[in-house]
Amino acid sequence: MMMTEAPSPRRGRGRGRRPAAEVRTEVLATAGRLLMEEGIRAVTFERIAREAGASKTTLYKWWPSPGALAAEAFFAESEPALEFPETGDLHADLITQLTSFVGLLTHGGAGKPISELIGAAQTDHDVAEAWSRTYALPRRELARVRLRKAQRSGELDSDADLDIIVDQLWGACYHRLLVLRVPLADLDIERLVTSALRGAGRPG
Missing domain, CATH: 1.10.10.60 (Homeodomain-like)
Incomplete structure (x- = not known):
């Protein structure tokens, strides 16, 4: 049958x-x-x-x-993997988030798609607007929110330039991915975070 x-x-x-x-x-x-x-x-x-x-x-x-x-x-696809932790330890939280970001780009398969999207945004106004509005600016603001909390708790100087810190940390990843085209796995994330926070001024 x-x-x-x-x-x-x-x-x-x-x-x-x-x-x-x-x-x-x-x-x-x-x-x-x-x-x-x-x-x-x-x-x-x-x-x-x-x-x-x-x-x-x-x-x-x-x-x-x-x-x-x-x-x-x-x-929408990357949001669960890139949630910003808040343990009360800014140094550790930044290392955790950047490690997740680099892991998504390398082992999570997002390296090629993100490169293609950023490339398309250079010549396509619709992609550029959507990329900025739905990904780049929201992700940047999530980092600033965490850094502002660190300022309020005394982990970070009140006059620290938050945008420069963001540029230093995540910009280093994008620079390696898109400009140098070298393995992100070679990036010493702990040293990067330590250097950025030292330059920003950590109270005490």
């Missing part, structure tokens, strides 16, 4: 209208997965619509281009 194929759960979705938030979440997850596994060229509205069970009209409504979608999806 021949067995009939079980109906695909994805094909069954067309029977009912899903909430917009659910569709958006799945679209971002699908785009993030394709970006990490295959690179930015794999993130097309046609493919995302097909695999996420969404309409292309919806995608065009929410994002001006596939590149802009890819930029936002990268934040």
Whole structure:
């Protein structure tokens, strides 16, 4: 007796209208997965619509281009791995976060996608705007929030330039990844953090 194929759960979705938030979440997850596994060229509205069970009209409504979608999806994909710890020890927390960031770029497969997104942002206004708004600026602000708390607790001088500290720490990673193109695994993260905080002025 021949067995009939079980109906695909994805094909069954067309029977009912899903909430917009659910569709958006799945679209971002699908785009993030394709970006990490295959690179930015794999993130097309046609493919995302097909695999996420969404309409292309919806995608065009929410994002001006596939590149802009890819930029936002990268934040959603990387956010769990890049949460900023708050243990009360600024030095240790910065080492933990930078170690997670470098690990995501090297072992987590994000090195190529992030390089492609930054490259595309140089010539594509939509990608540049989305990259800045949905990833670069929010991640920078998370670092500043942690540094401000360190100032309030006395771990960091009140007049320390927080933007310069951020540039020194994460800028060193991007410089190695995009300019020098040398292994990030060779970066001495503990020494980098120690040097940056010493230069910023740690009370006592």
